[in-house]
Amino acid sequence: MLRFCSLGSGSSGNATLVEARSGTTASRVLVDCGFTQRELKARLARADLAPDDIDAVFVTHEHGDHIGCAVGWARRHQIPLWMSRGTWRAVGEPDLGDLLHFARDGEGIAVGDLLLAPYTVPHDAQEPLQLCFSDGGLRLGVLTDAGSITDHLLDQLQRCDALLLECNHDRAMLAGSRYPPSLRSRIGGRYGHLSNDTAAQILASCLHGGLRHVVAAHLSRENNRPELALAALASASGANACELLAAGPQWGFDWIEMR
Ligand SMILES: [Zn+2]
Numbered sequence: 001m002l003r004f005c006s007l008g009s010g011s012s013g014n015a016t017l018v019e020a021r022s023g024t025t026a027s028r029v030l031v032d033c034g035f036t037q038r039e040l041k042a043r044l045a046r047a048d049l050a051p052d053d054i055d056a057v058f059v060t061h062e063h064g065d066h067i068g069c070a071v072g073w074a075r076r077h078q079i080p081l082w083m084s085r086g087t088w089r090a091v092g093e094p095d096l097g098d099l100l101h102f103a104r105d106g107e108g109i110a111v112g113d114l115l116l117a118p119y120t121v122p123h124d125a126q127e128p129l130q131l132c133f134s135d136g137g138l139r140l141g142v143l144t145d146a147g148s149i150t151d152h153l154l155d156q157l158q159r160c161d162a163l164l165l166e167c168n169h170d171r172a173m174l175a176g177s178r179y180p181p182s183l184r185s186r187i188g189g190r191y192g193h194l195s196n197d198t199a200a201q202i203l204a205s206c207l208h209g210g211l212r213h214v215v216a217a218h219l220s221r222e223n224n225r226p227e228l229a230l231a232a233l234a235s236a237s238g239a240n241a242c243e244l245l246a247a248g249p250q251w252g253f254d255w256i257e258m259r
């Protein structure tokens with residue numbers, strides 16, 4: 001069984017938990033640590049977990065809402081930390097000894113019963129990676145912090161049973177926002193963040209009968225509303241019976257069980 005939840009989703013902090021369970025054993029990976037250590041510990045407790053329950057941390061890129069406390073957290077709790085070499089360089093090449101593992105596009109990672117497949121995305125970071133997870137049967141695709149669609153990312157997200165998909169902004173709201181023009185063009189640019197419309201295009205390209213759960217993630221508090229993100233995803237999902245949900249920027253979302 002595979003399940004996932006979010007401890008927070010958006011520019012004020014991201015952390016996603018993915019768990020594979022077989023019998024009495026569970027394998028858990030925390031994707032991103034975009035909070036202080038104290039805050040992350042409190043948020044883990046809300047998901048009924050303690051720091052020692054996490055088997056590995058994977059950091060997608062060096063932006064503060066993702067890397068957050070990851071280095072200090074890995075040291076304090078002696079948890080293996082995965083990131084790309086580019087992300088590691090971007091944060092000053094911290095010495096983590098045996099805890100540090102480098103992730104690369106196309107090289108699978110096994111953490112207990114969880115299989116991770118990192119893939120490259122277009123985003124304004126040094127070597128950003130996003131992920132697909134599998135327990136050998138079910139597949140979860142994770143995509144946030146990408147500015148545009150590539151054939152590569154569409155390839156990675158095929159045949160997923162659940163998708164966590166960035167719906168950062170509504171294009172019209174971003175265009176009319178009080179953000180300075182340079183920030184608006186960064187967010188809406190090729191290496192920025194996914195709009196609701198672009199997320200809907202991705203969903204339409206990955207749609208199949210087995211896709212059961214789609215979660216809109218990393219919503220901007222300023223330039224989006226959950227109902228707009230969900231409407232865009234609903235129009236793309238058409239008659240497919242997938243369950244749509246929008247992650248809250250403050251608390252993310254509760255466990256979603258995949259079967
Ligand atoms: Zn982000």
Ligand SMILES: [Zn+2]
Binds near residue numbers: 061125145
């Ligand atoms: Zn980012």
